[in-house]
Amino acid sequence: MKVSAVRALFAVANRPEIVSLAGGMPNIHDLPLGDIASNVAEMILTNGAKVMQYGSGQGEPRIREQICDVMALEGISAHPDDVMISAGSQQGLDLVTRIFCDPGDVVLAESPSYVGAIGTFLSYQAEVVHVAGDDCGIDPDALRETVARLEAAGRRIKFLYTIPNYNNPSGITQPWERRVEVLGVCRELGILVVEDNPYGLLSLDADPVPAMRSVDSDVIYLGSFSKTFAPGFRVGWVLAPHAVREKLVLAQESATLCPPVFSQFAISTYLEHSDWQGQIDAFRTMYRTRRDAMLKALADHMPPGTSWTHPIGGFFVWVTLPEGIDAQAMLPRGVDARVAFVPGAAFFADGQGARNARLSYCFPPAERIIIGVERFADVVRNELDVLDIFGVRAPTKHPQAAGPGAETY
Numbered sequence: 001m002k003v004s005a006v007r008a009l010f011a012v013a014n015r016p017e018i019v020s021l022a023g024g025m026p027n028i029h030d031l032p033l034g035d036i037a038s039n040v041a042e043m044i045l046t047n048g049a050k051v052m053q054y055g056s057g058q059g060e061p062r063i064r065e066q067i068c069d070v071m072a073l074e075g076i077s078a079h080p081d082d083v084m085i086s087a088g089s090q091q092g093l094d095l096v097t098r099i100f101c102d103p104g105d106v107v108l109a110e111s112p113s114y115v116g117a118i119g120t121f122l123s124y125q126a127e128v129v130h131v132a133g134d135d136c137g138i139d140p141d142a143l144r145e146t147v148a149r150l151e152a153a154g155r156r157i158k159f160l161y162t163i164p165n166y167n168n169p170s171g172i173t174q175p176w177e178r179r180v181e182v183l184g185v186c187r188e189l190g191i192l193v194v195e196d197n198p199y200g201l202l203s204l205d206a207d208p209v210p211a212m213r214s215v216d217s218d219v220i221y222l223g224s225f226s227k228t229f230a231p232g233f234r235v236g237w238v239l240a241p242h243a244v245r246e247k248l249v250l251a252q253e254s255a256t257l258c259p260p261v262f263s264q265f266a267i268s269t270y271l272e273h274s275d276w277q278g279q280i281d282a283f284r285t286m287y288r289t290r291r292d293a294m295l296k297a298l299a300d301h302m303p304p305g306t307s308w309t310h311p312i313g314g315f316f317v318w319v320t321l322p323e324g325i326d327a328q329a330m331l332p333r334g335v336d337a338r339v340a341f342v343p344g345a346a347f348f349a350d351g352q353g354a355r356n357a358r359l360s361y362c363f364p365p366a367e368r369i370i371i372g373v374e375r376f377a378d379v380v381r382n383e384l385d386v387l388d389i390f391g392v393r394a395p396t397k398h399p400q401a402a403g404p405g406a407e408t409y
Contacts, residue, residue, distance in 0.1 A: 001123045009340055019372030021294075021359040022340040024168065024315050028230050030282055032274065039269045047265070055261035057253035058245075059085025059237070063268040067237050070271075071223065074200050075214035078239050084248050085259040089198055089224035089236035094120050095251045096194060096220060096238065100158045101126040106150055108160040110138055112318070112347035112356070114168045114196065117161055121349075126158070128349035137164060137174035140181045147189050159192035159220075164212055166199045166314025169347045169358035173312055179212050187216070198224040198236075199314040201280050204288040206312065213239060220244060225267055227315075228280050233263040287315070293366035294359065297373035303381050308359075315362040318344075320355055321380060324387045327357040330379060339375035 009022045043051060058064075064080035071078055086092035093116075101107065103125035109117065111130035121128050129150065132142040143160070150157055162182070164174040174182070186193050195212045200223075203209075213221040224236035238248055252259065270276060294317055298308055305322030321327060327343035334341060344356025359376070361369055 002119055009342065012335055012340055018335070018338050018340050019364060019368050019375060020340045021361070021364070021369070021372045021376065022342050023363065024360050025363045026227050026231060026283075026315075027286065027363055030286060031230065031279065035274060036270060039273050040266050043265055043269045051262050051265040053261060055258045055264070057258050058249045059083065059259055060261065060264045060268070063235075063264045063271075064237075066268060066271045067223065070201075071211070071213075071221070071239065073277075074197070074208055075210035076221070076239070077214070082239055082242060082245050084238045084240070084245055084252060085264060086236045086238055086252065087234045087256065087259055088226055088231070089196060089222040089238075090116055090120075091234075091255075091259075092222045092236050092238040092248075093117055093194075093196065095248050095255065096159075096222075096240075097121055097124050097126065098251050099244075099247045100192075104156070106155050106157045108143070108146065108157060108191070109349070110162055110167060110170075112167075112169055112344065112353060113161065113349075114163060115342075115346045117196065118347070118349050121161075127155075130348060130350060130352070131160070133172070135172065136178045137167070137172055138162060138178070138182050140178075140185050143182065143185050144189070147191065157191060159194050160186055161194045161196065162212075163196045163199075165197055165209060166202065166311055166316070168199070168314065169316050169342070169344070170318040171309040171311030171314055171316045172318075173209060176209055179209070180215065183212055183216050183219075187218075193219045194222065195219050196222045198222075198227050201228050202284060202287060202315075203313040204284055204291060204311070208313070217241065228283065229267060229270060229276070233267055234260060235263050235267050287362060290361040290364070290366050290369055291317075293369045294361040294373060297370045298377075301374050301377035303377065303384060306380065315360050317359045317361065319357045319359055321357065322384060323355070325380065325383050326354045328354065330383055333382065334376065334379045337375045337379050339372045339379065341376060 012018060064083040067083050068078045068080055097120050101124045105126045107121045107126045107128050108131050109128050111132055118128055129146060131138050131146050133139050147157060164179055166173055193212060197211055200208055213219040218241055221239040240248060307320045309318045311317060328345055331343055342358040344353030347353055364372060
């Protein structure tokens with residue numbers, strides 16, 4: 001087990017003088033907290049003996065029905081019996097890995113991929129092998145080549161892990177045509193797909209792209225209320241084929257007996273009595289403003305040779321730094337300059353990502369984002385000055401592409 005690079009930054013990033021562009025914490029200040037408090041209080045008064053008791057290992061029936069309504073917004077047709085509640089989608093990912101992976105198995109993952117997923121896979125002694133991609137996500141040809149190479153070496157592949165909507169950390173979204181193509185390759189080669197979709201409804205420029213699970217019922221789908229409502233309740237879910245769901249419930253019962261009952265009822269009450277779709281629209285407007293502030297600040301302040309993605313949803317921008325700069329080595333200077341970011345190497349299991357950094361626009365207000373990017377750009381320029389003084393930086397003629405809408409200066 002390894003310390004998450006994001007969690008390791010929390011103590012520093014929470015200092016008031018630091019502008020944190022590091023964590024993926026959603027902004028929940030705009031939630032109708034008064035209404036939520038009243039509804040939860042009423043829930044306790046009328047049903048307290050039940051909501052504070054043990055529950056089912058699979059999760060409460062009512063919230064599983066409501067989750068099916070939520071997933072329908074992404075084109076998924078599901079039955080509540082095939083949904084299992086988890087303590088956030090992170091626990092769902094852990095349980096999926098637990099029932100599928102033996103030591104030495106291979107998990108395929110995007111390049112780059114979610115640091116929390118990489119840590120989970122490694123904790124079960126699986127090997128993470130990254131599949132190369134482009135500005136549309138996973139490259140189907142690279143997927144074929146990677147599978148062929150691993151199978152020729154006698155390796156056992158358990159599943160492909162992917163975040164097709166607004167990937168964490170890259171912000172890249174797989175277009176619908178690419179999703180269908182990737183699914184086709186996986187069906188042909190017998191590769192299970194695990195689709196992680198915590199940001200799916202947080203599209204900022206258009207309607208959400210339908211989930212991969214919407215066209216393939218064999219896909220294991222992970223969802224969460226952490227980004228579209230509040231992370232403190234720790235409620236996520238797994239939608240899986242029936243036989244897999246049965247094993248997941250057994251694993252859940254051995255891990256926690258049951259997922260948090262109080263949290264399930266609290267979120268169910270919120271979905272029942274609040275305009276949750278209107279709240280998601282409000283979140284989308286707010287995050288759009290913050291994303292636009294970050295992209296403009298990057299264009300205004302970053303030095304030549306830098307490029308970045310242009311996310312159409314989610315929380316993150318993926319920055320590729322000029323040749324010769326190591327984001328991990330630069331991090332202490334960033335903290336000294338009162339800005340926090342996550343070095344890109346955290347999102348790879350094989351040493352890639354030295355020139356990359358993940359910047360998050362979800363939590364700070366727009367004016368703080370601009371200040372943070374200005375400080376980040378100053379740190380990068382100082383790094384370049386040092387490299388030029390000591391003559392160790394090679395000029396970059398063709399900066400690395402950074403994804404959809406990437407801009408290079």
